[in-house]
Amino acid sequence: MAEPITVPTPQQIIEPAIAGRTETMVLNMGPHHPSTHGVLRLVLELDGEVVVNVAPDVGYLHTGIEKTMESKTYQKAVVLTDRMDYLAPLSNNLCYALAVEKLLGVEIPERAQIARVLLTELQRISSHLVWLGTHALDLAAMSVFLYAFREREQILDIFELVSGARMMTSYFRIGGLAYDLPADFIPTVEQFLAIMPSRIDEYEDLLTANPLWLERTVGVGVIDAQSAIALGLTGANLRATGVAYDVRKAMPYSGYETYSFEIPIGKNGDIYDRYRVRMAEMRQSVKIVQQATERLRELGPGPVVTSNRKVAPPPKHEITESMESLIHHFKLWTEGFKPPRGDAYVSIESPRGILGCYVVSDGSPKPWRVHFRAPSFINLQSLAHMAKGRLVADLVALIASLDPVLGEVDR
Amino acid sequence: MDNQTVLAALRAKVGKEILAVNEFRGDLSVTLTPAGYLAAAQFLRDDPELAYTFLENLCGVDYLGRKPRFEVVAHLTSMRHRHRVCLKVGCDEPNPAVPSLTPLFPTANYQERETFDLLGITFTGHPSLTRILLPDDWVGHPLRKDHPLGDEEIAFSFNQDRIYARKPFARE
Numbered sequence: 322m323a324e325p326i327t328v329p330t331p332q333q334i335i336e337p338a339i340a341g342r343t344e345t346m347v348l349n350m351g352p353h354h355p356s357t358h359g360v361l362r363l364v365l366e367l368d369g370e371v372v373v374n375v376a377p378d379v380g381y382l383h384t385g386i387e388k389t390m391e392s393k394t395y396q397k398a399v400v401l402t403d404r405m406d407y408l409a410p411l412s413n414n415l416c417y418a419l420a421v422e423k424l425l426g427v428e429i430p431e432r433a434q435i436a437r438v439l440l441t442e443l444q445r446i447s448s449h450l451v452w453l454g455t456h457a458l459d460l461a462a463m464s465v466f467l468y469a470f471r472e473r474e475q476i477l478d479i480f481e482l483v484s485g486a487r488m489m490t491s492y493f494r495i496g497g498l499a500y501d502l503p504a505d506f507i508p509t510v511e512q513f514l515a516i517m518p519s520r521i522d523e524y525e526d527l528l529t530a531n532p533l534w535l536e537r538t539v540g541v542g543v544i545d546a547q548s549a550i551a552l553g554l555t556g557a558n559l560r561a562t563g564v565a566y567d568v569r570k571a572m573p574y575s576g577y578e579t580y581s582f583e584i585p586i587g588k589n590g591d592i593y594d595r596y597r598v599r600m601a602e603m604r605q606s607v608k609i610v611q612q613a614t615e616r617l618r619e620l621g622p623g624p625v626v627t628s629n630r631k632v633a634p635p636p637k638h639e640i641t642e643s644m645e646s647l648i649h650h651f652k653l654w655t656e657g658f659k660p661p662r663g664d665a666y667v668s669i670e671s672p673r674g675i676l677g678c679y680v681v682s683d684g685s686p687k688p689w690r691v692h693f694r695a696p697s698f699i700n701l702q703s704l705a706h707m708a709k710g711r712l713v714a715d716l717v718a719l720i721a722s723l724d725p726v727l728g729e730v731d732r
Numbered sequence: 733m734d735n736q737t738v739l740a741a742l743r744a745k746v747g748k749e750i751l752a753v754n755e756f757r758g759d760l761s762v763t764l765t766p767a768g769y770l771a772a773a774q775f776l777r778d779d780p781e782l783a784y785t786f787l788e789n790l791c792g793v794d795y796l797g798r799k800p801r802f803e804v805v806a807h808l809t810s811m812r813h814r815h816r817v818c819l820k821v822g823c824d825e826p827n828p829a830v831p832s833l834t835p836l837f838p839t840a841n842y843q844e845r846e847t848f849d850l851l852g853i854t855f856t857g858h859p860s861l862t863r864i865l866l867p868d869d870w871v872g873h874p875l876r877k878d879h880p881l882g883d884e885e886i887a888f889s890f891n892q893d894r895i896y897a898r899k900p901f902a903r904e
Contacts, residue, residue, distance in 0.1 A: 328841040330860045332868075380865035387850075388874055392881050423757050550786050550811070553839025564811070571814045663756045666807055666818065668788065677789045679805065692791040702842050731865060 326551055328702045329376040331364040338366070345373050352381050356459045356717045359727030363704075363720075365713065372708045372716055377701045382731035390691040394657030395421050396495055398688065403489040405693065406729040408451050411444040411480075412671040414493035417691075419574055420678040421495045423665040425658070427632050432623045433497035434576045439510070439613035440483070440492070441575075441669075442606040446517070447476040448672035449599050453524060456596070456721040460537050465527050472520050475513050482509060496633035497626030502617075510614055517607050525600060538593040542707045542719040545590060552703040555696050556674025557598045558723060562590035568670040580609050592722040632658050657686030673697050673724055695732060697725040733782075733813035735760040741782060745775045751822075761805075761818035769806075769821035770831040776808055776817065777836055784808040784817065787837035792847040796877035800824035802853055806833060806840075823853060832858040850875035 338347040343366070350363040357363065360381035366374040386405060390398040402417045403410035415437055422429065429437075454469035477487040482503055484492040492499050528534045544554065546562040559566060567584045569577040585601030587594025626633040634653050635646040660682040668677040674696030681690040700723050708716045735755060742762060743750065749768020754761045764772055776784035789807040800822035809816045823830050832855035833840040844855040845864040852873035855861055863870060872879055887895045 326838040327859070328838060330862055332862060333860060380863075380867075383865040385874060388881060426757065551838050553787060553837070566811050571811070572816070664761070664793075664805075665757060666759065666789065666816070675788065677807070679789060679791055679807075681793055689795075690793045692789070692793075694789040694791075698846075699839060699842060702839060 326548060326706055328552075329374055329705055331362075331376045331378045334364045334366045334374055334376050344368075350713075350716075352378075357720060358455060358725060359730075361701075361720070361725065361727055361730070363716075365716075367713065370712050370714075372711055372713060375705050375708045375716065377704055379698070379701065379727070379730050382727050384732070386732045387691055387693065390688055392687065394686045395660070395688060396653070396657060398691065399494060400489070400491045403491055404728060405695065405732055406671065406673065406676070406697070406726045407488060408448045408726050409444050409672045410488060410490050411440050411492060412448075412669060412676060414491060415441055415575070416667060416669045416671070416676045416678045416693075417680075418493045418495050419669065420665050420667040420680045421660065421688075423667055424660040424663060424680055424682050425495070425629075425632055427496055427627045427629050429497055429575075429627060430624045432617070432620055433625045435613050435616050435620065436498055436502055436625065437493055437575050438577065438580065439610055439617070440480070442609045442613070443476050443479060443510075443513075445606045445672045446603050446610075447473045449603050450476075452599065452672075452721070452724045456718075456724075457528065457534075459717050459721045460534065462528065462531075462534065465524060468520070468523060468527070472513075472517065479506075479509055479513065482506060494626070494633070496629065497624075501622075501625045507614055507618055510610065514607060514611055514614070518604065521600065521603055521607075528596070529600075535593065537715075537718055538596060538722075539591060540589070541592045541711065541715045542722060543589060543591045544703060544707050548706060549590065549703065552706060553699045554674070554703050555700065556670070556672070556724075557595055557602060558674065558700060558703075560584065561587035561594035561598045563588055568668055568675055572668070574667070574669055580612050582609050592718055595722045659684055659686050668694065671696060673726065673729070674700060693729075693732060695729045697723075697727070697729045698732075701725055701730060733810060733815040735817075738776075738782065738815070738817050741779070742772055742775070746771050759816070759818060761820055763820040763822070766821055766823070766830050769804075769819055770833070770836075772819055773806065773808065773833055773836055776810075782810060783812045784810045786811055787833060787839050787843075788816065790833065790840050790843040790847065792851040792853050792875075794851055794875065794877045800828075802828045802851065804830050804847065804853060827854065828852065829854040829856050831856055832861075834858050849873070852876065 337343050346367045348365045351357040352360040352362040362378040364376045386401050402413040405413050450469040450473040454466035457465035481487050484490040546564050549559050549562045565584045565586050582605045585598050587598050630649040634650050639646040640650050662684045664681040666679045668675050677694030679692040683689040746768045749765045752763040776782050786809040788809045793803045802823045804821050806819045821830050847853050848861050849863040849865050
């Protein structure tokens with residue numbers, strides 16, 4: 322490494338400028354700026370139009386989710402996880418549910434496992450479509466946005482079908498799913514699968530060989546694999562540097578080891594490679610969803626939540642017939658369940674990178690501590706490393722290519 | 733790579749600094765002294781056989797009523813061996829402090845700033861330890877267990893003058 326990697330703070334850029342020790346200009350970009358993808362403030366140190374240094378200032382959306390979760394029972398805290406990464410609520414649900422299930426040591430029924438994989442992969446496609454649309458929009462390619470949101474709408478309709486909500490789904494609960502998949506779920510997903518591959522071709526037709534797109538993305542925002550790992554860059558951003566690390570393969574969860582899919586990787590670690598990796602990921606996700614749909618059809622109806630009545634409530638019809646079921650139901654909704662003392666850390670591959678959840682239990686029905694390793698938050702650290710010496714216009718492309726979600730950055 | 737191999741390597745290197753070893757649901761966590769925490773992280777990163785080059789997660793926990801009160805938890809991942817190990821280090825009041833991992837892993841920068849901001853744990857050796865999520869002139873560390881939930885009054889138009897009077901940052 323030529324020079325040590327530094328992550329500047331806004332104060333480190335502002336203070337010398339105020340004291341008049343620099344010849345450069347300091348400029349605020351954001352927090353209300355359309356291409357910062359949310360309430361992100363960037364403090365830029367500029368020499369003409371060249372970025373000398375840049376420091377993200379985050380925290381505008383801090384809502385204390387980790388603190389709030391400590392005052393809710395494990396089951397009730399699920400709804401808060403939706404609100405972090407609002408472009409991938411199901412991935413957040415899954416990560417939190419897996420961490421608590423690890424604490425409890427419960428087994429999840431096959432049907433729920435398949436549904437989880439299927440829906441999180443649809444979630445990945447929908448999240449990547451928002452990234453694609455807004456990324457292209459930032460680089461003045463308007464039409465891609467309209468195409469991408471057309472398909473995203475279709476995925477949100479599927480989510481509405483299964484959970485009743487388009488975005489704040491809270492569909493994965495501890496022990497399984499909130500309720501069973503609806504009868505017309507498989508045909509609806511198959512309808513989507515039939516059109517999606519050709520639609521990805523359409524997006525690629527618009528961008529992949531587009532000279533304007535190439536001009537703005539090839540060789541811009543380059544990071545090498547070693548620096549990317551040192552800075553904790555994960556997800557498609559890391560894989561674009563050529564590191565084939567995907568949690569779904571490296572430490573499989575929810576039965577990912579039984580699906581056949583590939584990990585697309587890039588070579589140069591620039592914005593174009595990140596674009597290629599995410600486009601290829603969407604195709605892989607379609608492949609996984611296809612396999613999951615077939616499995617769901619083969620498996621037929623079955624339980625979607627664990628049979629452990631200390632963790633998940635009994636089915637409704639049982640409550641009217643069995644005294645024991647009624648007691649379980651009452652205890653679960655008034656008191657909650659008590660995991661054994663201990664701590665568990667689980668990480669999953671969310672659309673943005675490695676999403677981790679660390680849960681500490683003190684043996685009471687409420688979590689003692691919940692911490693989320695938010696990929697957007699940690700990915701932002703590498704912004705300065707990649708933007709130094711580039712133009713402000715490249716910085717806009719760079720933020721879009723990192724795909725941060727500010728709700729998750731600030732939590 | 734499995735837990736026992738890593739543990740044996742750690743025992744050979746920083747055996748005297750290990751305070752406790754715990755295995756829960758197949759995950760290995762090692763509690764160390766502050767000096768051992770830094771040495772272990774460096775050893776795990778630099779040893780070519782182990783190659784725990786990726787600091788996946790770093791956070792703090794407030795165990796109010798326990799000695800030591802605070803604990804910093806770091807999860808190191810070896811991408812080559814697909815294995816994760818958890819290092820823990822305790823620190824206590826009145827000035828909770830642990831060595832910073834930022835010189836070893838630049839990714840610890842934001843995570844340590846977040847832990848400092850929300851829990852008030854100082855990381856010695858951190859290049860720029862300032863608040864990150866909360867405003868710079870914020871008083872207190874909200875993730876501490878003795879910080880009550882709902883302590884922060886929500887500002888509406890009818891009461892904002894009274895609330896903002898004690899918050900200089902809100903008027904900027």
